[in-house]
Amino acid sequence: MNQTLVSTRAQIVALLPRLRRFARTLTRHREDADDLVQLALERALSRLAQWRPDERLDGWLFGIVRNAWIDEVRVRQRWNRVLAPGEEAADVGDATAEGIVDRLSIETALAGLPEEQRSAVALVLIEGLSYKEAAHVLEIPIGTLTSRLARAREALQSVLSVTDP
């Protein structure tokens, strides 16, 4: 029994809720998100030997999820059936009334961002990766990441009406 492998799998288990959240931010759709996680897990398992322990496992998996999503978007564009942003809102679960309103608007606002900005926001603001780690996942320079983050923030600020007092 390969203990390293077993241990890595146990870590993936623990990361699944976050992978699902990341996928939901990317896809903006509950079922699509879980399909995406499934696809990404299949890829990850087949490449488990490629993961280096000095790399953050969550970052590695986020990268696989994101690349799988890019592939999926390309296929959809080919078939011309990309969902319009916000067309199918994901359930938000139990929450206080105020919480629902707030989160709905945040999720709607996120859904309206271009994919490249949404990925950057998801990794840094939601999943808590550092700039360096997020840039590595997205395979872009840090400067590109920070400008995407700045533009995304600007758009979110205006949509969410986080106005100056």
Add this chain to the structure above:
Amino acid sequence: MPFSEETLIAYVDGELDATTQAEVEQALQTDADLARRIGRHRDLRARVALAHRDVLDEPVPAHLTRLLDTDNERRATPVARGSSRASGLRWMPTNAPLAMAASLVLGVMLGWLLPMLSRDTTAEFQVARDGRLQADGALAHALERAPSTTGVGNVRIGLTFVAAQGGYCRTFALEGRNATNGLACRDTSGWQIEALERADATASDEGYRQAVTTLSPALRTVVEARMRGVPLDAEQEQRALHEGWRAPAK
């Protein structure tokens, strides 16, 4: 000193170098406008961080867990229920029940671990920043403070040993609905979970509890592979505990 919007964003994201960060903080003391601009970015970050937060509390769909289960089964070592182990671990008390929970399977245990992580026992584990699974809550507390064969709350500590590569390791059991056995090893950041297995639910049905000093064959294999020498006795363990589990000399 005027700060660009980009600098303030990096400040909120914790990405500024120490010098610039100190400058921002210095300016914050007296600059109300700066505080307002930073507050705006901080508020946005806090709100965005809540997006899809509910997903974390949802049970993970079974088809995702099965995906990994299948792979796992090939390595599983199911044990015939009720069969007696030929020999216990050598430090096992002779009166320890041989009838251990059946079908203990080491490793990922997705179908069980996921609901557990997403619900009542979530507090016992956390995913560290480097992606590893780490003990938290009552489990971390018990690993840190409780002598072997005692426990805290629903956590029982089994045995303590020194790992071949240095550092202390302890076996543990979480009692309750999601009964769990595992192995945790201490490093400088805390108790890292090295192995987890589900204690078969049928064990409690049959009215016996797995003794914490008994280990399933699978977990025993892990322990024996890692252990240097024999488990610590009570006195050695007490010393290690008082010394904060500092890695013993090789």
